[in-house]
Amino acid sequence: DAKTTQPTSMDCAEGRAANLPCNHSTISGNEYVYWYRQIHSQGPQYIIHGLKNNETNEMASLIITEDRKSSTLILPHATLRDTAVYYCIVGTGTASKLTFGTGTRLQVTL
């Protein structure tokens, strides 16, 4: 599976959009991009995933560049409850066989 690079930490004001970048320059054609988050020490929570088209659901939007070497997770109106570690993961296999990095710690502040 391709390796990902994420900033260690980011801050965002409540109510503003949080844009979390991820680089995956070695991604191969059949690999998906997944985003999960972990609030405190709870179990990771799935957010969104995509192959090459932009994706949106009730939680977030995923923007994947045309060359697929990077992506951005967008939380459109961040709240304090979005404070968490966000993991960008690239892979082809079952969702139960994921390779986690250290993620981005997002701090949402008043």
Place this chain on the structure above:
Amino acid sequence: NAGVTQTPKFQVLKTGQSMTLQCAQDMNHEYMSWYRQDPGMGLRLIHYSVGAGITDQGEVPNGYNVSRSTTEDFPLRLLSAAPSQTSVYFCASSPDVWNTEAFFGQGTRLTVV
């Protein structure tokens, strides 16, 4: 709707003791897996299963055994606990479809003294 249930939530073991971490899911998922998370680190895959009777090793399998006799349950056994196994353990499950979401339990915090 219980999802993925892990028991116990907390456990303290003495070095050399054995124990089983329980994981059960009620979503009829074929795929299940165990991860461990050490402080400040991401999750690392210990073992996984693609269906009843089928298991395989992940990134850090040493010191752990698994079996999968039913679709619902995927226990993780520590045969002789070591302080290096102090960690938070997460169980996950997902449907028998690639490129979908995984569901995680709330974790078991294990301390080996």
